[in-house]
Amino acid sequence: MSDIPVLTIDGPSGSGKGTIAQLVAKKLGWHYLDSGAIYRVLAQAAIKHDVDLADEQKLAEIADNLELVFLLGNGVLTVMLEGDDVSTLIRSEQAGNAASKVAALPLVRAALLERQRNFRQLPGLVTDGRDMGTVVFPDAEHKVFLTASAEIRAERRYKQLKEKGIESNLPGLIAEISERDVRDSQRKVAPLRPADNALQLDSSAMGIEDVYKHIMEKCSDV
Secondary structure, eight states, X not given: OTTSOEEEEEOOTTSXXXXXXXXXXXXXXXXXXXXXXXXXXXXXXXXXXXXOTTOHHHHHHHHHTOOEEEEXXXXXXXXXXXXXXXXXXXXXXXXXXXXXXXXXOHHHHHHHHHHHHTTOOTTOEEEEESSIIIIISTTOSEEEEEEOOHHHHHHHHHHHHHHTTOOOOHHHHHHHHHHHHHHHHHOSSSOSOOOTTOEEEEOTTOOHHHHHHHHHHHTTTO
C-alpha cells in the first residue's frame, strides 16, 4: 500500500489539526483518520468496562478487539463505539487526558498501529495525530506539524466549550493542555515531535482558512 498517497498533520491538542485535516480530506476526496479519536475511544471503552487506565495488558486486549467505526459526512465526524455514538463524549477534556495516559503505553500503541495503517486506502488518506508522520506513516510524501501556544489553544477550546454551553475554566484549561503537552512530548514511545521533513506551522496568529491555504499551497502536487 506504499503507493497510496498520505498527508499527515501532527501537532499538540488544540492546534486545529483535526479541523484542517477534515477540510483537506474533503477538498481532495480522500479518506480521513482522526488517530486521537482512536485513543479517546479506547479510554472510553476501558472506563465503560471498568478497566484501570494503568492496566497496560488489559488495555492492549481491548485495543485488539475495539469495535470502532468512523463516519464522516457533511463535514461532521461521527464516532461509534460498540454501536453507540460517542462523538461528543470523547471530546471532553477528561477524555483527552485519559487518552493521553493510555497512549503512552507501548503495548497499547503496538496494538493500534496496524489498525491505523489499514485506513490507508485509495484514492488517498489525510490523517491527524501526534506520531502520524514519525511512526505510523513515516513514508508519507507530505507531512505537516501544526502548533500554537498553550494559551492560544486553551482560549480556542474555552470558546468552543462556551458555545456548547459547557462550563470551563480558562486557567484550568491552560494547565491541562500544558500538562498534556509535557506528557505527550516526553513519553518514551512515539513522542510528540515534528518529522524531520515536515512543514512546520505555528497557527497562533493564523485563522483556519489561512492555515488551510498555506498547506494546500505547499502540498499543491497531491
